Amino acid sequence: MKNILIIEDDPSIAAVERDFLEINGFSAAIAADGETGLKEALSGEYDLILLDLQLPGMDGYEICRRVRKSLDIPILMVSARIEEIDKVRGLGLGADDYISKPFSPTELVARVKANLAQYERPRMRAARTALSEEIKIDNLRINVQARRVYVDGKEIEYTNKEYELLLFLMSNPEVVFSKETLYDRIWGEDVHGDLKTVAVHINRLREKVEKDPANPAHIExxxxxxxxxxx
Incomplete structure (x- = not known):
């Protein structure tokens, strides 16, 4: 049973999230403020975090930043703030997905399932495909088994989604993929999300692997x- 942490200060919203997750076979715990939420998140006991942005004590952005430094688990931001800058900031700090309030509980559960499945997919893919232990193109190198990425011989840090996106693109060089296809392949086929997520992750990858992100040599x-x- 997957264990979900809900960091949400609105008790009615938190209860709805918990109830629908439990109905669908998940275990769920609630933290009602930022400090408690961060402590629980860093305990290592959870498989996914549903994270509100506006919280007492510490906002969701800071929690996301701190959790991402220590843990590689899905983080889904849930917020009434729907401005594009809020989404870009959240994804830029390492969140995997962004759900706007008000939301359909069914959609929320679908997003949770899709993101959990995506995090489990690398091991399944490795067993199904004949990927070599290493992929090297120009100055970029991926050690597939170790999940390590090197640029000019220097290892870089990445989020899970960034790694999956780079691995997929480098495994299929010179093939053009639409945003819809990339979202389906990386974020999960059974849920339709905000395609801006793809563009944000592409831009972050460019910042990490391209010598001149404004004029990329590889991620075109x-x-x-x-x-x-x-x-």
Whole structure:
């Protein structure tokens, strides 16, 4: 049974989230403020975090930043703040997905399932495919078994979604993928989300692996079509 941490100060919303998760076979715990939420999140007892942005004591952005430094688990931000800058900031700090209030509980559960499945997918994919132990293109190298990424011989830090996106693109060089296809492959086929998520992660990858992110040599935008990894 997967264990979900709900960090939410509105008791009615937290209760709805917990009830629907438990109905669908999850175990769920609630933290009603930022400090408690961070402590619980860092305990290592949870498989996924549902994180509100506006919390007493410590906001969701700070919690996300601190958790991401220590743990590689899905973080789904849930907030009434729907401005694009809020989504970009949250994803930029390492959140995996963003759900706007008010939301459908069914959609929430679907997003939770999709993100959990995506985190489990690397091991399943490794067993199904014949990926080599290492993928190297120009100055970029991925040690697949160790899940380590190197740029010019220096290891870089990444989120799980960034790693999966880079691995997928480098495993399929010169192939153009639409935002819809990338979202389906990386975030999960059974849920339709905000395609801006793809663009944010592409930009973050460029900042980490490209010498000149504004003029990328590898992660190329094909206008009107999508993205490709250029050799």
């Amino acid at each position: 935008t094909v206008w009107g079509a999508g993205y490709r990894f250029k050799i």
